[in-house]
Amino acid sequence: MQIAAMWDLFVTGILRGGLYALMAVGLALLLGVMNISSFMHGELYMIGAYMGWFAFVTLGLNPILAILFAAVGSFIVGMVIERGFFYPLRRRSKEGWLLNAYLVTVGLSFVLQNAALAIFRPIYRGIRTYWTGSIRISPAMSISADRVMGFLVAVVTIVAFWLFMRGTKIGRAIRAVAQDERGAMLVGIELDRIHTLSFGLSSMLAGIAGASLLSINPAYPSMGLLPLAKSWLVVILAGLGNIRGAIIGGFIVGIAEAASYYFLGAGWQDVTSVTMLIIILLFKPSGLFGTEVKGILER
């Protein structure tokens, strides 16, 4: 294997990894704060992509504004979904809340996907590029500006999210809820508001991922399945609910996928994923970076 090919593989992996990290962080946030195993994350990604398309093509906004539009839009969508479905669910069911919440996400994913199919029809809505031109990183290789910008958007978003969680009062409140709900309630944190906010944030991260990659993955009703599977792989690999782990895990999975594509060809990525899962579950089921957030064993 040549150095150039190796370098190519690495760069592709890192660029992909940015997306997976972005998706997985949102998933980990939901798992950590609300303990919801979300299977509608892919559909939130899809909603983000459609919003980005709408803002960029229909409204003719500039790319950064289009992505911001999608971010705000999917943030609102997420909060509405939480208020409309998970809030009443939380009030009504005590015992089987975990399983029921998970099934509600499955149902909603089904609904959203088919709603998109009914409204937008099975037509690919993509764009050629957000930013034209390419960036030369070595004599043998250049990357389109779009991919680099997509990656930068992911990095900036993750850093901003990280600072938000560390530095602001609300971010600290979210982390407090993730650590101990009862304790958080005792010091006067309003659980319901934190839950709604976390769901909105998680949805926003997925929406940004969807919008910023519009030129590579055109908006389509069933586009969410692949990112969903990958982000679940990342989350299990890193440890359920571990946000820092999800960021690193995203890049690991990105590189692993690029390598699988290079060595085995198309169609084998899912087999690679399963192999990775088997290895991690055999040797370190708590994930690479461990987690004690909500535990891995049934309680």
Added chain:
Amino acid sequence: MQKTHSMSVIGLGSRFSAWLRYVGLSMPIMIMFVILAMVPLFTKNEYVFRLLLMSLFFGAQAMAFDFTTGFINVVNFGFAGFRGLGAYTSALLVINLGLSTWLGFATGAVAAGILGFLTGLLTLRLRGIYAACMAWFVQLALMGLATVNVNLTRGALGLTVPAALDTTSTAPYLYILLLMSMGIYIVLSIMINSNLGLAFRAIGQNLLAARTSGINPTRYKLINWTVACTFAGLLGGFYAHFIGILTPDIMHFKHTVEILALAYIGGRGTLWGGLVTAFLVIPVFEYLKPLMEIRLIIYGMLLVLAMIFYPRGFAGILQKIGEMIKR
């Protein structure tokens, strides 16, 4: 005189239902199976047969699905994958090794059971979400493999599978599936009514309490999971030889969601809830076919609303009506 006569009839009835319970059947289910078996006597309409067969096929799957979700509280998120594995194993062995279709069904079931056992072994000691995710990924990988290995499975072009019976009518298939579903129902409900079922319920309701009373949860979960996967494979094998053409789409994730929704709308932990609901939902859906996506939206919303507002599902409603009548 009259009185003693009717008494003895009632006595006979209750003795019969006691016997039914002994072999794992209940009166309403028995009546349902008998009605189904008599349908071909009254109509020769192929369309009706097909509709009934599809309803029964989905109902039987929902039953096997509910055996896991409703009792040990773990979701088999790769159900369609196990079903598809059974279908492809059976079809490929019959085509390439010249096995009889009946042996094909059995090998399909065994293959799905073995894979189910291995997935369960790896994940069932952990939280339920791990088993669900693992099964889901196995399903994606199986679908990927079936799509990629074109020289074996012909990929998306579709594999032509020899029919199980030398007939163009659907009615004989309906009888096979009827026997199969009855067998599955009997096996599952015998397990549920035995000590095994007690252990399953204990694990599903309160894991800690189950563990304290000396139940090894992983072992029981593994038994349950493997049995459900085996039946998924069996039904898949039947489907392959009935429908005659297999594409990797049989393992698509959306089919798992369809079965999942059916089992949960039907009512968890009842076995028969999903079976009965299938006979309502599938024909209605067939009728609503022109609505396209709208009906799938309704289907998904039904699941969501059932989860939020009435987790006992359709079976819960029926049970409530039954109680009212008794009173």
